[in-house]
Amino acid sequence: MRQLCRGLLGLVLLSVGIGPQNGWAQNDSSPSTALQRVRVDVTGADWSKRAKTASGLRIEEAVRLRAEASEGRVTMTLSLPFPVNGVGPHWRASVPEGGAVDVALRTSPDGAAWTDWVSPSHETTIVGPQDGDRPRPAYEGDTSGGLLLTEADTRYVQVRLTLRRGISAGPVLRRFSLYAVDATEGPAPPTDVRGPSTAKTAVDTAKPRVYTRDEWGAQSPTAAYRYARATHLAIHHTAAASHGAADTWDECAAAVRAIQDFHMETNGWIDIGYNYLICQTGDVFRGREDENDDRDVVGAHDGFNEGSVGTAGLGFFHPPENQRPTDELVDRFADLFAWIASERNIDPDGRDTYAGYGATLRTVYGHREVKSTACPGDELYAERSAIVDSAAAVVSEGEEEPEITxxxxxxxxxxxxxxxxxxxxxxxxxxxxxxxxxxxxxxxxxxxxxxxxxxxxxxxxxxxxxxxxxxxxxxxxxxxxxxxxxxxx
CATH class of the missing domain: 2.60.40.3080 (Immunoglobulin-like)
Known part of the structure; x- marks a missing residue:
């Protein structure tokens, strides 16, 4: 374990060896993988001492608006004890009707050259571990802003908090924490990465090459999976610009490992939330799924989940980044969806009752269709029709009238x-x-x-x-x- 750096805020620093674990079994055994994570807990006193700027705010044991202010902002720079490839904020706040606590982050390798500000795009409430063998975290009930994947040499994070007054009162921020992870070390790429065996000349209903949890270095789930037959296929993005620019299998796998660790260690989920993840390279990674293709694992990707397979494209396909999905990423969405649709008798261009959502919905849908979110980003959502058309064409070609009822x-x-x-x-x-x-x-x-x-x-x-x-x-x-x-x- 690395020694803690002097002068940092309250830190919890862990160096974790990931390997086969006791408890809940999964079909893919997890290889030995080194992973480091750190959590920086920031109190009101820390904001007061270290804040780079603070306007319109009163900072004591908590952060709140001054009596005359309708809006206030504070910015702080945090240094990390080792390079990371992912950061995720979470916070505890009281927010009245009409009020808001807005969080934005930017990162740097040296504290001088900074990325653009990015606001969290996957806010959710932390529920804590869902198994009985682990303690309930002190941050259960916090708002989680989701994971921001960063360049692998990130050492500095700048946090900008903006408080906006509500109808009758202002919000009060009582705690802020930043989770950071280095998940860059993992298994060597499989020998067939981007090779002839993975290339497909056209979309069809055959199963595409999906890299197993063993191949990308997954942690074991902390509880048993639930299953529900899929009727819908969901499109997401990870809202991470750095890995939207990934051009190697190693970078993609590192991003997937970071996402899984955040989902488990901060959100308190039993595993990574997405069922599948697709990189800009066209590589497809198995997420919360097992090796039995005759059943579908219930994920944690849109808040409803039961009956939907959630697939995330690695990238930030929305302002301020506005990355464009590659042809390889779009084609693999179509490949994956065509295969699942043919196996589950889903009409990619149809509508059906989504059990978890409790209403009829397009069978291939974007996250924004069931939740107030920008996901999967304007650029990827614009490709939904192309994905549907490609999948529907090959699924309909392969349909045969059943001989018996x-x-x-x-x-x-x-x-x-x-x-x-x-x-x-x-x-x-x-x-x-x-x-x-x-x-x-x-x-x-x-x-x-x-x-x-x-x-x-x-x-x-x-x-x-x-x-x-x-x-x-x-x-x-x-x-x-x-x-x-x-x-x-």
Missing amino acids: RFSEVRPTPVRTEARFEVRLATGAVVTLRIYDLLGRRIATRRYGPLSAGTHTLSVPTARWAAGTYAYRIAAGDRTQTGTIQVVR
């Missing part, structure tokens, strides 16, 4: 507000669904159709049902299927 099992399991079935009809038919309680009493009957031959998603609302187990019988022509629906509250 088939029914899927109910999804999701368990059910809260809506149960869904996927039906593949060999010929046009009316589909009938009957629901029974455990005493054999029929409580619901629904008829769908007549429906044409092909694949259809049918749903039945369950929001008013009591928690418990129900039996169902679904039929089309001479084909029937029975099973149970588990409803929870």
Whole structure:
């Protein structure tokens, strides 16, 4: 472990060896990887002593607006004890209606040459570890601003806080912390990186080359995965300019390791939030997914998650950076989505009920369609139609009319507000669904159709049902299927 540098603010510094861990198992074993992280805790007294500028603010044990001020700003420069490739702010504040606490960061290798100011784009509330073996963090309940990936030689971070008065009062900032990580050291690139075996001449429904968690040096998840069959495909960006410019596999893998560590160590998640990540080089990395392609892991990427595969493009595709996604990145989105869509009978150009969101939504969507956010950035979001068109073209070419009628099992399991079935009809038919309680009493009957031959998603609302187990019988022509629906509250 490195020695702490004198003169820094409150620091918690760890040098971590990552390897196979006891507890929850995953299919990819994690190789030995060295990773360093540091957390700088800044108090009101620290702001008062070290603030480069402070206007309109009263700084004591906390940071607040002066009585006459509608807005106030303070800037501070923090030095780090070792070079890092990712930083992430989180803070504790009381914000009244109409008020705001805005955070912006910029970084430097030497304290002289600085990047542009960047505001966090993935604000969320820290919930703390979701397993019982780790202590609840003191910063649980903080607002997390997300991870900003930086150049690997970053040693200085400048923080700018802006407080804006609300309708009846001003905000109060009680704590600010900065997490920083050096995740540059990892496994050597696989021998087929950017080689002939990874190149595809055109989008198709074959599985693209996806680098495993073992290959990029993932940490093991801290709890068991949850599963829900995918009906939707989400597009995100990581809002990181430096790795939007990455042109090597090593740089991309280091970014993915940094994102995972931030998601686990600061956000308190069991693993990286995204199911897949795609670099500007076109390299695809497996995130919160296992090696069983017959099931889909529930991620943590848009706040709803269940039934959606979240894929993030590495880059900052929005102001102030306005990076452009490369052709390789866009093509790999189309490749990945075409493969998943063909496996899950998703129409890339269609609409379906998104279980976690509780409403009908385009099956391929940007994060901004379900949340107030700029993600996936204007530049990448503009490519959504091209991604959909490419994926839809090859998925439709590969579709074959089913020879016999088939029914899927109910999804999701368990059910809260809506149960869904996927039906593949060999010929046009009316589909009938009957629901029974455990005493054999029929409580619901629904008829769908007549429906044409092909694949259809049918749903039945369950929001008013009591928690418990129900039996169902679904039929089309001479084909029937029975099973149970588990409803929870």
